[in-house]
Amino acid sequence: MTEDNQPVETNELYAVGLARAFGGAVIFGIPLMMTMEMWSLGFSIDRLRLLLFIGVNLLVLIGLSYFAGFEKTFSWREDVMDALAAFGVGVITSAAILALFAVIALDMTWTEIIGKVALQSVPASIGAMLGRKQLGAEQDTGAEDERKREAGYAGELFPMLAGALFLAFNMAPTEEMILIAFQMTPWHGIALGVVSIALLHIFVYVLGFSGQETPPEGGTFMRTFLHFTLAGYGIALLVSLYVLWTFGRTEDTALAQVAMMTVVLAFPAALGAATARLVI
């Protein structure tokens, strides 16, 4: 008999994975479910921006399924199915917990209920995907590394994008993000940007967390810094701006203020980008 270390996907195994997905959805989703601003954003956020955001979330889920997957055989069907299942788990978990908190109730209009659940399902579904993939024991890290290698530079950047999106989204709804930006001077802004870039570089290449990236072969410090660290910070900035726009924070606001808010939000986004590479 030949030894096969690839577990057969049975219903039992899938059910265990699904249970882990619910666990991940609760753990990753709970901070935002208990954030007041998220409830009102659920119904006040621009509908088209909300739609676009959920669409982006689905794409990120498919990407996560690809990069953090435990099955060697890559197929679009599998990854899309995984993403849909994770989204479904996110929606069900959000609806159940919001109902438990009396944030949604049957006497509310369905537009309000759906808005609240849809917005919460974004972090919950990312949690579901990570819970299923990361909390499980049968993860095939070999396949993961192989995929990252195959994807090349994009394989380096995508996890940063997912991590930045997740952490930026966790912070952006709160009033504090704007308040912090308002009370900072331009010098504070510049300092915060420099600290963000430094931490991003240190977290990924210096500290030696598990899953640390080795700087590309033959790469000088400058090359690694430009190609990966600065690219990562660029992603953090773009993701922050996108999330702020989604939440309507950029409306009728001076460019300088928007820039300051983006730098403030890019701080957690950069940390998310740095640590996501270690998680995924």
Add this chain to the structure above:
Amino acid sequence: MVQQRTADRDGTQQKANHTPWLEWVASGIGLLLTLGIFGSIGWQAFDDAGAPPAIAVDVTRVVPVEGGYRVEFRARNSTGSTASQVEIEGKLAGDGAEAEIGHVVFDYIPGHSERKGGMFFTREPRQESLALRALGFADP
């Protein structure tokens, strides 16, 4: 031995193509929820989200309580857009006496939704002497 190996290869082949039915169920439910959410939010987007809020206030009940009367009311936003910091004022005009004023602020009244509240007055409110209205709102 040869037979054994053939059997193994068949097994592997099956393994690769086999998707547990639970996976179909889970992703099918996910697909339904996704389409449902996209559909309903998309419908709202093109419905009437553009019109600014309009808020009507109705008295639902007047109950005698210790020290006066409790007037219960509901404030209904009849348009699709959310109003925040909605201030409701209740004015109870007296027969010759000074009017009693009540204030309530709702943090939010979402589109096509209502919020309930109450005010206390010392005199008995009668229909003709009691007026409740929304004073204003802020865009969220």
